Amino acid sequence: MGSTRRNYIIYMEKEHENGNKNLKGYAGQFSAYEGLTCNIVEWIYSYRESYGSECKYFSDEAASNALEKISKFLDEGVMPVENFEYKEDESLKEWLDGNLIFIRNWPGSIKTSSVKFEGSSIKFGVTPLPGQQEGISASTLGGWVIGASKFTKNQYIAAKTVEYLTGEEFQRFKAKHFNLLPTMDHLYADSEVCEVIQCDLFKNMQGVLRPSDGNRYSEYTAIIYKTVRKVLLKEMTIENAFRIIISYTDKSILFITQLCTNIENLIITLTVIFIYAGIFAYYIYFSFFEK
Numbered sequence: 001m002g003s004t005r006r007n008y009i010i011y012m013e014k015e016h017e018n019g020n021k022n023l024k025g026y027a028g029q030f031s032a033y034e035g036l037t038c039n040i041v042e043w044i045y046s047y048r049e050s051y052g053s054e055c056k057y058f059s060d061e062a063a064s065n066a067l068e069k070i071s072k073f074l075d076e077g078v079m080p081v082e083n084f085e086y087k088e089d090e091s092l093k094e095w096l097d098g099n100l101i102f103i104r105n106w107p108g109s110i111k112t113s114s115v116k117f118e119g120s121s122i123k124f125g126v127t128p129l130p131g132q133q134e135g136i137s138a139s140t141l142g143g144w145v146i147g148a149s150k151f152t153k154n155q156y157i158a159a160k161t162v163e164y165l166t167g168e169e170f171q172r173f174k175a176k177h178f179n180l181l182p183t184m185d186h187l188y189a190d191s192e193v194c195e196v197i198q199c200d201l202f203k204n205m206q207g208v209l210r211p212s213d214g215n216r217y218s219e220y221t222a223i224i225y226k227t228v229r230k231v232l233l234k235e236m237t238i239e240n241a242f243r244i245i246i247s248y249t250d251k252s253i254l255f256i257t258q259l260c261t262n263i264e265n266l267i268i269t270l271t272v273i274f275i276y277a278g279i280f281a282y283y284i285y286f287s288f289f290e291k
Contacts, residue, residue, distance in 0.1 A: 008025065027104065028079070034221055036225035037228075041057070043067075044062055045206070046132060051136060065132070067231055071232060096112070107181055139206060139207050140207070140209075140210060146166060211224070227241040
């Protein structure tokens, strides 16, 4: 990894010297939104000890090592500072404009890239995100849930529509025309599907779920991406960030944190009252107060 990084830095320096100053290295999505949660979960899972190791998210050494590595890459310029502004569309645009060597994005970007670069001299490949050890990688599981409202007057038609949209025929259609990955395992052995998507690549992806906190996921993921972003911007330590994230799901820790915060606020309030009371009691000793 060390020699690869050095070679990369040398290559980038030469490209910039030759006038290709817009060329950047690796683009993830570190803007303050759900995409950063996906990015950081992939990094953490790719730092697990072995293939079968459980993802402990923000409570073990793998998580700390992952964030330290990202911070180092940002410091060295392997990852450009523009990562902090990138979402999927912004990073994909930079990639399509030929300004990136590597990009992390969703499978739909493969089709977009193929159309963009068709007939040009630009060639690209797709590979799993690399892990700390050989054979280890990570890919966040995403997707959409399709349902039918119970208030519809046409429940049968609605149910049949959902059945079709999640069925084999439509999944094959989406894979062939939009590079959207099927959820049915046997379609990764389908000759028509495999003509379009890289079945051998995707069927062996090492997926990881985003951490969930039941019914409060929107709040929980916001805690994750906001605190992680502060770490990468060097506005917060890794330890403090993980403590905040863990405390959100640990009611006992959360209660203690809230209690301490309330006590601190009370102490601050009382201190201010005492200070002002003291000042007004002894204002005659301060020349900057009028009598």
